[in-house]
Amino acid sequence: MANLREVSVIGVGMSRFAKQPEISIVDLTQAPILDALEDAGVAVGQVQAAYSGSVFGGSGLGQKVLKGIGISSIPILNLENACSSGSSAFREAWLGVASGMVDVTLAFGAEKLTALGGGAFPLSDDIEADQGVLMPAVYAMRARRHMMEYGTTIEQLAKIAVKNHHNSVHNPRAQYQREYTLEEVLNSRMIADPLTILHCCPSGDGAAAVVLAATEIAPRLRGKPIKVRASVLQSGLFKNDFRDMTKSDLSYRAAAAAYEMAGLGPEDIDVAEVHDAFTIGELMYYEALGFCAPGDGGRLIDDGATEIGGRIPVNPSGGLLSKGHPVGATGVAQIVEIVSQLRGNCGPRQIAGARIGLTHCTGGGVAGFDHIACTIHVFEQ
Amino acid sequence: MANLREVSVIGVGMSRFAKQPEISIVDLTQAPILDALEDAGVAVGQVQAAYSGSVFGGSGLGQKVLKGIGISSIPILNLENACSSGSSAFREAWLGVASGMVDVTLAFGAEKLTALGGGAFPLSDDIEADQGVLMPAVYAMRARRHMMEYGTTIEQLAKIAVKNHHNSVHNPRAQYQREYTLEEVLNSRMIADPLTILHCCPSGDGAAAVVLAATEIAPRLRGKPIKVRASVLQSGLFKNDFRDMTKSDLSYRAAAAAYEMAGLGPEDIDVAEVHDAFTIGELMYYEALGFCAPGDGGRLIDDGATEIGGRIPVNPSGGLLSKGHPVGATGVAQIVEIVSQLRGNCGPRQIAGARIGLTHCTGGGVAGFDHIACTIHVFEQ
Numbered sequence: 001m002a003n004l005r006e007v008s009v010i011g012v013g014m015s016r017f018a019k020q021p022e023i024s025i026v027d028l029t030q031a032p033i034l035d036a037l038e039d040a041g042v043a044v045g046q047v048q049a050a051y052s053g054s055v056f057g058g059s060g061l062g063q064k065v066l067k068g069i070g071i072s073s074i075p076i077l078n079l080e081n082a083c084s085s086g087s088s089a090f091r092e093a094w095l096g097v098a099s100g101m102v103d104v105t106l107a108f109g110a111e112k113l114t115a116l117g118g119g120a121f122p123l124s125d126d127i128e129a130d131q132g133v134l135m136p137a138v139y140a141m142r143a144r145r146h147m148m149e150y151g152t153t154i155e156q157l158a159k160i161a162v163k164n165h166h167n168s169v170h171n172p173r174a175q176y177q178r179e180y181t182l183e184e185v186l187n188s189r190m191i192a193d194p195l196t197i198l199h200c201c202p203s204g205d206g207a208a209a210v211v212l213a214a215t216e217i218a219p220r221l222r223g224k225p226i227k228v229r230a231s232v233l234q235s236g237l238f239k240n241d242f243r244d245m246t247k248s249d250l251s252y253r254a255a256a257a258a259y260e261m262a263g264l265g266p267e268d269i270d271v272a273e274v275h276d277a278f279t280i281g282e283l284m285y286y287e288a289l290g291f292c293a294p295g296d297g298g299r300l301i302d303d304g305a306t307e308i309g310g311r312i313p314v315n316p317s318g319g320l321l322s323k324g325h326p327v328g329a330t331g332v333a334q335i336v337e338i339v340s341q342l343r344g345n346c347g348p349r350q351i352a353g354a355r356i357g358l359t360h361c362t363g364g365g366v367a368g369f370d371h372i373a374c375t376i377h378v379f380e381q
Numbered sequence: 382m383a384n385l386r387e388v389s390v391i392g393v394g395m396s397r398f399a400k401q402p403e404i405s406i407v408d409l410t411q412a413p414i415l416d417a418l419e420d421a422g423v424a425v426g427q428v429q430a431a432y433s434g435s436v437f438g439g440s441g442l443g444q445k446v447l448k449g450i451g452i453s454s455i456p457i458l459n460l461e462n463a464c465s466s467g468s469s470a471f472r473e474a475w476l477g478v479a480s481g482m483v484d485v486t487l488a489f490g491a492e493k494l495t496a497l498g499g500g501a502f503p504l505s506d507d508i509e510a511d512q513g514v515l516m517p518a519v520y521a522m523r524a525r526r527h528m529m530e531y532g533t534t535i536e537q538l539a540k541i542a543v544k545n546h547h548n549s550v551h552n553p554r555a556q557y558q559r560e561y562t563l564e565e566v567l568n569s570r571m572i573a574d575p576l577t578i579l580h581c582c583p584s585g586d587g588a589a590a591v592v593l594a595a596t597e598i599a600p601r602l603r604g605k606p607i608k609v610r611a612s613v614l615q616s617g618l619f620k621n622d623f624r625d626m627t628k629s630d631l632s633y634r635a636a637a638a639a640y641e642m643a644g645l646g647p648e649d650i651d652v653a654e655v656h657d658a659f660t661i662g663e664l665m666y667y668e669a670l671g672f673c674a675p676g677d678g679g680r681l682i683d684d685g686a687t688e689i690g691g692r693i694p695v696n697p698s699g700g701l702l703s704k705g706h707p708v709g710a711t712g713v714a715q716i717v718e719i720v721s722q723l724r725g726n727c728g729p730r731q732i733a734g735a736r737i738g739l740t741h742c743t744g745g746g747v748a749g750f751d752h753i754a755c756t757i758h759v760f761e762q
Binding site for chain 1: 441
């Protein structure tokens, strides 16, 4: 393995996630960057490289955003990896510092889905998507298969939506801030049987930003540093996931790599933000991340283990289901939440004594690209 | 500075650059990747990470391209930096190896401008571009200013087009392969006074790929390794260039950083590929790269110094003006040419005894983003 330096996150910021068509993506993204810099105690002139993640932000988004806040004469890179765009940007920002090239970097993710006029997918050259094999359909098939193989119930899946909406009541940045009952989730509008609309994440706009620094210089800056213990990016083929539809080959591989890099195991994780674009996604990824045995996701929910106060709280922010999912921003927003949890800054949704946290963000799948990317990051107080 | 490993390019490949609307961007890009792997003696299973550069290729282009040639279960990243997209992908591929994260990486760039239906720019939110301040207009202003300040003549600028078209007669991958006379250049259709169409690069489609490896493992592979002595990425503000319209602040800064990183100076460069989207661009960048003093670009041309056989040959491939400029592919194609030159593989356009080469690729400028990116790479035999 490489002779890499330890890196810490020293500042975080994020916008409200919501449908906010009146704000440009540039304005939407500048505010959380300024918040993250302020939090870190880093002046714009101290940022040595910047990494922007977005799917639909267009050419040169990073430069456009940074220009307006006085950052221009540094390396700036724009990265895209579907729903993992923001977390891929974080990964390159981490490597910039870990390699010793630079000491302080900025990573941010941004998306304005309301600017797309009703949806980005499917692409015209995707035959399966044209026939209806869209994300909700894929996850619906996974849900049905998990129910058949393991006796998982629709009520167990619905409890994930109830939990995440409950959590985000205490997250002022979340798109939704109200409780939903089990009955409301089960009886909401059907999207792809058995998934009703409250089993699916909403569409919206948002941005999130973090400042990274070499741990060795962090004490000279204001922000309370949270160490990066693992940074893993993997791609894969969606069809490999369908050898066993209840298991994401890619997430299993990425998790194994992340735990190896961190020198930790799933039993060490105190809090996680997991890619819950659909309730069945969160449940499948419990298993991929080793929070329970394959097939036991339903029981984990019934036991309340992933609630705040449970054995392994998942998505205290509200997750994609309730905090929202402006795709390019999501991976960075997950990191904002975990860093805030490990700093003890989360108020009513704080996980008591959280010392080690994990973020899992996976992108792509169908509709124009049946391959996927997955990032997993592990953080320590 | 970081404790980075030395990296070499061990394989290269590129498509023909041309208008080729009948080929998909995926097909167009797979062939040069396979050529680069074959050249390197690297099997698809040995590639440990891949970096794709494109402006208009869409979400997940890297994954789409690689899936069809059997590369999927590795980190794959899509990068965008306007005309520097491909060279920015190379830069991250270099850092992946230099940092010790991985030993063998793949970088490629691709663009299909014929798919855009007549042009990508300007963007609707760019007021200046809407008023006509497009790339040809900007470079025309620069040409007029250089002529006024330094007595540079339109004939000197036209000689750059004559030289580059002469060079590409011997480049089977170039979009144009015919000689143009000085009169033809001067008398072709006016685009932005004083620049006629033959002062401007064409639009087209193309892809290029390179394989990188740690120099320490290169002897175990087939490809003749060419060392990377410097990899520099910088961004900047276009308005800074206009403090003195004849000087690109960004290219001057990037050149200084690249020479410092390489421990070399402009006098050490035996051959260069320079961003000649317009004839005046090549001339301005002679000066920024230190091939002559500021203002002396016209004399450098008159002396024949940048011709094949001259003191510092520039754009033996034909450059953007004649080889073509499918934007995302350009930065990687420049590297393909320099590596081929340093290997002595360029036949009739070979620079005798070339040992050290440089690539300069700069992107953006107007039309939606008045900031720019610039990459400079230095290579040694």
